[in-house]
Amino acid sequence: MILPISPRDRWTLSREAFQLLLERLDPNPDCAAERFRVLQSKLVLFFTYNRCSRAEYWADECLDRLAKRLMEDQPISDINAFARGIARLVLREAQKEQQRERESLLAVQHAPTRAHDEQALRCLDGCLTKLTPENRELISRYYSGQKSRKSADRQTLAEALGITVDALRTRALRIRRELESCITRCRAKDDSPS
Numbered sequence: 001m002i003l004p005i006s007p008r009d010r011w012t013l014s015r016e017a018f019q020l021l022l023e024r025l026d027p028n029p030d031c032a033a034e035r036f037r038v039l040q041s042k043l044v045l046f047f048t049y050n051r052c053s054r055a056e057y058w059a060d061e062c063l064d065r066l067a068k069r070l071m072e073d074q075p076i077s078d079i080n081a082f083a084r085g086i087a088r089l090v091l092r093e094a095q096k097e098q099q100r101e102r103e104s105l106l107a108v109q110h111a112p113t114r115a116h117d118e119q120a121l122r123c124l125d126g127c128l129t130k131l132t133p134e135n136r137e138l139i140s141r142y143y144s145g146q147k148s149r150k151s152a153d154r155q156t157l158a159e160a161l162g163i164t165v166d167a168l169r170t171r172a173l174r175i176r177r178e179l180e181s182c183i184t185r186c187r188a189k190d191d192s193p194s
Contacts, residue, residue, distance in 0.1 A: 013067055013068075014071075016071070017070065017071045020067065020070050021036070021063070021067040021070055024070055024079055025039070025079060039063070039080065039083060040060075040063060043058075043062050043063070043083065043087055044056055044059045046059075046084075047059055047087070047094065050091055050094075050095075052091065053098060058087075058090055059087075061090055063083070065086050066079065066083050120183065120187065122186075123183045124183055126182075127182035128179070131175065131179070138161075138168075138171060138172065138175065139172060141153070142154065142157065142172040
């Protein structure tokens with residue numbers, strides 16, 4: 001299972017942060033516990049209503065982020081409204097994550113045969129050699145590495161090139177399109193009758 005948030009970016013809820021969240025919900029510990037439970041339930045319902053798998057996970061993620069903001073001394077006048085705002089942002093992440101999971105499942109279900117895999121790899125190797133060394137290095141570094149580190153690796157790569165992450169993404173997309181076009185031509189040539 002793909003984690004939506006890389007371990008590098010993941011903030012861990014501490015006892016102090018949780019205690020601060022409870023205190024901000026209500027100074028009375030019993031009332032605070034009840035308000036926390038109600039808020040958590042509302043968040044779970046929100047993610048369930050929006051058809052998010054793992055609704056409890058995403059609700060907890062919202063509460064963690066809320067606690068983090070409180071620990072950073074963010075001025076929050078209405079905690080419930082702030083939590084709803086966080087939930088709307090987290091919903092986007094959840095939907096993107098679910099889309100990636102669906103695409104991965106479809107890719108596995110429609111996996112090509114071994115002969116097609118070998119042909120595609122042969123074409124990819126040939127097309128990679130047609131790239132400039134700089135573009136070959138960029139595309140290789142852009143798509144390599146662990147999923148949990150990709151964001152940090154891409155930031156490092158962008159800084160090394162002296163460009164923004166968006167500019168890096170644009171360059172990588174341009175190179176990828178060039179490669180896809182080359183591979184399509186190569187495979188068409190291989191599939192054509194001699």
